Amino acid sequence: MKKLSKKELAMNRIEKHIDLFQCPVCHETMSADDSKLTCQNRHMFDLAKQGYINMVQQSKKTQYDQSLFEARQRLIQSGFYNQLMIQIESLLQSRNTDFLLDAGCGEGSHLAQILDTVDHQLGVGVDIAKEGIQTAAKTYENAQWIVGDLANTPFTDKAFDAIINILSPSNYQEFTRLIKDSGIVIKVVPGPNYLKELREQIFAGTNQEGYSNEETVARFKQFFHLTHRENVYDEVTLTEGQFHDLIQMTPLTQGIDLSSINFVEPITLDLEILVGKK
Ligand SMILES: C[S@@+](CC[C@H](N)C(=O)[O-])C[C@H]1O[C@@H](n2cnc3c(N)ncnc32)[C@H](O)[C@@H]1O
Ligand SMILES: [Zn+2]
Numbered sequence: 001m002k003k004l005s006k007k008e009l010a011m012n013r014i015e016k017h018i019d020l021f022q023c024p025v026c027h028e029t030m031s032a033d034d035s036k037l038t039c040q041n042r043h044m045f046d047l048a049k050q051g052y053i054n055m056v057q058q059s060k061k062t063q064y065d066q067s068l069f070e071a072r073q074r075l076i077q078s079g080f081y082n083q084l085m086i087q088i089e090s091l092l093q094s095r096n097t098d099f100l101l102d103a104g105c106g107e108g109s110h111l112a113q114i115l116d117t118v119d120h121q122l123g124v125g126v127d128i129a130k131e132g133i134q135t136a137a138k139t140y141e142n143a144q145w146i147v148g149d150l151a152n153t154p155f156t157d158k159a160f161d162a163i164i165n166i167l168s169p170s171n172y173q174e175f176t177r178l179i180k181d182s183g184i185v186i187k188v189v190p191g192p193n194y195l196k197e198l199r200e201q202i203f204a205g206t207n208q209e210g211y212s213n214e215e216t217v218a219r220f221k222q223f224f225h226l227t228h229r230e231n232v233y234d235e236v237t238l239t240e241g242q243f244h245d246l247i248q249m250t251p252l253t254q255g256i257d258l259s260s261i262n263f264v265e266p267i268t269l270d271l272e273i274l275v276g277k278k
Helices: 006-016 066-077 082-093 109-115 130-139 172-178 196-202 214-223 240-249
Strands: 030-033 036-039 044-046 099-103 122-127 144-147 160-166 179-190 225-236 267-277
Touching: 006 030, 006 144, 066 109, 066 130, 066 240, 082 109, 082 160, 082 179, 082 225, 082 267, 099 109, 109 122, 109 130, 109 160, 122 130, 130 144, 160 172, 172 179, 172 214, 179 214, 196 267, 214 225, 214 267
Parallel strands: 099 122, 099 160, 122 144, 160 179
Antiparallel strands: 030 036, 036 044, 179 267, 225 267
16 A cells, blocks of 8 residues: 555545644634635645645744754653653553643654653644754654644644643643643753753852742643642763754753853763642
């Protein structure tokens, strides 16, 4: 049998789950036809050749470019965040994960990996950076990738059983709208020692050397019952190539001459997982 193209695969997937989509412009229901999504008011969104859909009206230039997402993808694929993946997968294992959203999915590796291990009907990755979604769609076929704004996502109310939000901004009003009554939100935030070997070099002597996430936790609690929180801690030995990917892909080094950062090992992975329910 002929292998379906990425675009055909995506079209089949979207047709099957069309009830999940709504127009980001007028919020009407959508239909899938002729390689595009169209609402009752004729707002149209084309499927790209790689199978993703751009559903923002005006693309926004973000601080993240193609080479950053490619570096991020190589680093994640090398296993840098494996400990985080193991813990998220075990949190999801005993739950209904039919419809999963990765909000701010970047280049898609986390979601793709999670979908390989949990039962699901549909996984959707949304990010505002087109370069991230293109990189995701090029590499992974097991999710639907969408360029979208977390402030106004193209999905119906109560569409998802779980929302994952890893090291990305949140929009809690929108998450509350999107999550089923029985659903959960899993937010991952940096812990005080996250990438401390880089922070020590970049922020030496300033008050940014450490990091507290208590404000983030307090805000999360304004919207959700915090049912569980757990730490993720690992010390990861990187090759020099992987270290270079790390300094290239982290927002920490923005505006900094990368050649001024010295190779150090191991690197501390210190994160906190917050689990919330409505
Ligand atoms: C540090 S990256 C993390 C990406 C991914 N979750 C990961 O862990 O590799 C933050 C991501 O949030 C995305 N982002 C920022 N604002 C957004 C918004 N309003 N809507 C959707 N995505 C957004 C960025 O484009 C970026 O890909
Ligand atoms: Zn519309």
